[in-house]
Amino acid sequence: MPSRSSSPPLCVNGAIRYRRRDVLASAPWEVPMADVSAVLAANREAVSDLIAASDRCSACWTAPRAPGKWSPSQIVEHVARSIEESANMMAGAPTKFVTLPFFVRPLARTLLFKRVLRTGGFPKAKTNKAMNPASGPAMTSEARTRLEGALARFDRELRARAQSSDSVTSSAFGTVPLTDYARFIEIHTRHHTRQMPAVV
Template sequence: MDLDAALALNHARVDEFIAATARLGTTWTPPVRPGKWSPAEVAEHIAMSYRQTTELIGGKGGGGFPKVPGLLRPLVRRLGFAPVLKTGRFGRPVKTFKSLTPTDVPGTPDEAARRIRDALAAFEATVREQDGAAIQHPSFGTVRAADYIAFQAYHTTHHQAQLTAGPRP
């Protein structure tokens, strides 16, 4: 997948996510299950992932992602990144990084949509400014920009399923 196709896929997945949040109505703030995030927290997590990735791509730090020793990054990339690109799906659920755990959540789906769209616009602008250069990720090592953008798209879709109490993909 090239850069433009990855950006289009990512943008479409964000649009789908935002449309799903708009349909939630009064189920916005309660957790979908005991011990799980509310839709508001899920939406903020998505916005945070775009903001932190923008920092990473823009060279403003590691984006809050865990720094894996260089020798282990190819293994982490092979086990945690490549399978998502191959299948378009995340495997079994894992606890997120502390830096991506939401604390300040949007009060409404409209506010979430604004936060996500603002974060996405900054992300896309930064990707374009970097001209699609490879990303030096502190966990995965060097990855193609188009691949990481597709990874972000699949991440957004993964969390869209968590907006309701239905089955998780």
């Protein structure tokens, strides 16, 4: 039903007809579920690949890859946190992601977000303190539980948001298309999977 601020309806042959522009303005923008399912399937595949990589590096699970670098355990924890905080974002809850000033967000959206979507890769960059884990799952067997739990919540929150909106507001990038953000998270997961020692 159009809002009270919309134009008065028309009466045509005794029937009420709303102006098309008013109906469109009041209709919620939903994302086709086929699109949602596709981006979530890609995320599940990316997480499965990271779990498989985790299983192959038990011998060096808590050892940093190099001085100043994360261990495989820390990589898993970082990815899990990223997915969890993305779920919080979908739900409209506060997140631990970096918060950029509003006037900087369009620049970050162009230089990082859109670049990642275009190239399918991440540039070298440092994360903020909240997303920089001191440790992660103690054993490789715990990596699956940690990652699948985070992904299940992301799946649930993204599907719920897609019922009423085709976008999400990031504290770093501003408002971006919902499926583009899900694709961004998939690429992020794959980026870190390539950092696992057992992955060539």
